[in-house]
Amino acid sequence: MANDVAVPWSVEEFEARLRAKEKCYHIFHPFHIAMNSGQCTKEQVQGWVINRFYYQIMIPIKDAAVMSNMPDKEHRRLWVQRILDHDGLEGDEGGIEAWLALAEAVGLSRDEVISLEKVTPGVKFAVDAYVNFARTAPWQEAVCSSLTELFAPTIHQKRLDSWPEHYPWIDATGYQYFRKRLSEARRDVEHGLRVTLAHFKTRAEQERAINILQFKLNVLWSMLDAMQVTYGIGENNNGAIARMNP
Numbered sequence: 001m002a003n004d005v006a007v008p009w010s011v012e013e014f015e016a017r018l019r020a021k022e023k024c025y026h027i028f029h030p031f032h033i034a035m036n037s038g039q040c041t042k043e044q045v046q047g048w049v050i051n052r053f054y055y056q057i058m059i060p061i062k063d064a065a066v067m068s069n070m071p072d073k074e075h076r077r078l079w080v081q082r083i084l085d086h087d088g089l090e091g092d093e094g095g096i097e098a099w100l101a102l103a104e105a106v107g108l109s110r111d112e113v114i115s116l117e118k119v120t121p122g123v124k125f126a127v128d129a130y131v132n133f134a135r136t137a138p139w140q141e142a143v144c145s146s147l148t149e150l151f152a153p154t155i156h157q158k159r160l161d162s163w164p165e166h167y168p169w170i171d172a173t174g175y176q177y178f179r180k181r182l183s184e185a186r187r188d189v190e191h192g193l194r195v196t197l198a199h200f201k202t203r204a205e206q207e208r209a210i211n212i213l214q215f216k217l218n219v220l221w222s223m224l225d226a227m228q229v230t231y232g233i234g235e236n237n238n239g240a241i242a243r244m245n246p
């Protein structure tokens with residue numbers, strides 16, 4: 001039977017199928033598994049922080065693009081908070097600044113991170129693909145693509161639980177970013193799920209939503225693939241670094 005005549009999933013079934021995508025989340029990527037179980041070297045943790053900074057600075061740009069495609073103020077009012085979460089306000093800094101505090105806590109200098117000089121091409125490519133999708137897709141599809149945040153609190157909590165023990169050399173002041181995201185991600189997801197469950201109605205549309213979520217999961221996964229090529233995993237990193245910096 002063709003997709004467009006298949007019976008739509010109930011809202012509950014649709015939500016369950018979106019949530020079932022957790023199995024493809026980057027928490028299961030070998031680089032993340034190594035990082036969260038204390039197997040990464042200092043250089044690898046620093047490499048992750050440097051590369052993820054590009055994601056951090058592009059998220060509010062992505063969100064501004066999505067907001068520009070939202071025709072009504074009810075959604076923009078909620079969405080604008082995502083930009084403020086990252087950019088902050090004068091006297092009340094946001095996620096980008098918190099990420100720079102994490103960078104300093106792992107022994108990097110702000111300038112080194114802000115320069116983006118060490119961001120690996122694959123990470124740039126993956127993040128740019130996400131921003132480009134969000135900028136050009138119908139806004140409800142862009143909202144749907146942010147739903148990897150369904151799975152993010154678990155990964156932030158995992159870092160908060162395991163990093164202090166595994167990486168005692170990281171200054172504890174660096175963990176504020178992960179702490180902040182626990183509640184921010186839950187709030188984002190409430191809005192994101194409401195939009196997605198209401199917008200994707202037919203079975204074909206619901207399947208498209210699942211594919212959009214998979215695309216975003218692939219973005220996150222590809223970022224770590226690129227980091228793994230550059231930095232290796234665990235102690236076995238020499239060849240990889242030599243390839244990047246001959």
Ligand SMILES: O=C(O)c1cc(C(=O)O)c2c(n1)C(=O)C(=O)c1cc(C(=O)O)[nH]c1-2
Pocket residue numbers: 059145146147148149150151152155156181220
């Ligand atoms: O550290 C992570 O694993 C992780 C994952 C994700 C995600 O799942 O997309 C986000 C974040 N962090 C994050 O901090 C964040 O602000 C964020 C925004 C978005 C988005 O798609 O709009 N995802 C994520």
